[in-house]
Amino acid sequence: MSISSAAPRVLLSRAALEQNARTLLTDGCTVDLRHDAFGHGLDESARILADAGAGAVLVDGPDEVERLGAVGIAAHVNGAADIDACALFGIPDATASTTEPVMRLEGRVLSTKPLHAGEAVSYGYTHRAQQDTRVALVTGGYAQGILRALGNHALVQIGERTHPIVGRIAMDVCVVDLEGADAPVGAPVAYFGTGAMRDALAHWADVTGLTALEMAVVIGRHGHREWVA
Numbered sequence: 001m002s003i004s005s006a007a008p009r010v011l012l013s014r015a016a017l018e019q020n021a022r023t024l025l026t027d028g029c030t031v032d033l034r035h036d037a038f039g040h041g042l043d044e045s046a047r048i049l050a051d052a053g054a055g056a057v058l059v060d061g062p063d064e065v066e067r068l069g070a071v072g073i074a075a076h077v078n079g080a081a082d083i084d085a086c087a088l089f090g091i092p093d094a095t096a097s098t099t100e101p102v103m104r105l106e107g108r109v110l111s112t113k114p115l116h117a118g119e120a121v122s123y124g125y126t127h128r129a130q131q132d133t134r135v136a137l138v139t140g141g142y143a144q145g146i147l148r149a150l151g152n153h154a155l156v157q158i159g160e161r162t163h164p165i166v167g168r169i170a171m172d173v174c175v176v177d178l179e180g181a182d183a184p185v186g187a188p189v190a191y192f193g194t195g196a197m198r199d200a201l202a203h204w205a206d207v208t209g210l211t212a213l214e215m216a217v218v219i220g221r222h223g224h225r226e227w228v229a
Contacts, residue, residue, distance in 0.1 A: 007172065008107035008140040008191070010223035012040055014048060016090060016100035021052035023099065024083050028055035031088060032081035035060065038213055039220020040089055040102060044227055046073050049088075090193075091212045092202035103216055104193025105223065107140040109158065109183045110173065121175045122167030127152055134178045136163075138189045141172040145219035146191065153207045157190040157197045158183050 017040075025031070031054045032038075037045035046057050046068055056074040058081055059065060068075040086093065090101035115121065115135045120128045138156070140146050151169045155162045156176055166177045176189070192200035201212035208215070 007224050008105055008144055008146075008189075010039075010220055010225045011104045011106055011193075012044075012225060012227045013100070013102050013104070013229075014044075014227055015229055016102045017045065017048050017088075018052060020088055020090060020099045020102070021049055021054070024087060025049070025053050026082070027053045029082040030054070030056045030058060030076070030079060031083050032085045033057040033059055033075075035217045036221060038085055038089060038091070039217040041220070041225055041227075043067070046075070047071070086213055089216070091216055092199040092205075093212070094205070095202055096199040097202075101193040101198060103220060105140070105144075105146075105191040105219060106194075107138045107156070107189040107191065109185055109187040109189060110137045110139060111185060112136045112178065112183060115177075120167070122151070122170065124168055126168055127166040127175075129177075133180055134182055135166065136176045136178055136183050136189075137173055138176055139173060140189070140191060141170045141174055143171045144223050145215060146174065147204070147208050147210075147215070149208045150204060154191075154204060155197065155200070157195050158187055162196050 031049050033042055033045055036042050050073045056076055059075045065075045087099050090097045090099045112134055115129045115133050117129050117131045142148050146169055148169050154165050163176045165174050167175050190197045205212045
């Protein structure tokens, strides 16, 4: 079976950002949208938050100030924000987020195959099956910000069940142990931000030593971003 080159999608919820804004913003407050709105995309995030009552946004440089100013959004390079960026975007702290996650990362099942007891997967054979099982090759690798350290240490959700990522994570794909189940080609694979994986970035932070916000920046900038309702 040929393998699609499709990258995982970074899905951004307009409704979640609007809900968080209603909860957190006061009229005229300043919000921090540096680092391309922490991977969420500066222009659309700024528009949504300006419509919700934000008075100004913090950005990285004069080009962003000029671009947002051209559409009537006040932007500054210096100053302090009135709202915590993690709360605004629903990025979890050490345990969970108290607001709705705006970003979710979704891959797809490319193919599945049986894996017999004793057989290994991926580079370096860091994982060997303890018993006969079935594994899925799914879109998403370190080129999209799914760090190599997460191999053998993180879960994904396929359908109603969660399954472990096994073996080393490759550039654009990783392997998931279906643990005796099966999954259709094309089935969505949730890495974080929804369902049972809602706050998985908190676990990723614990495994990698990076903050959840840092990983959101990298993933947002390297993935295919798409705003959804």
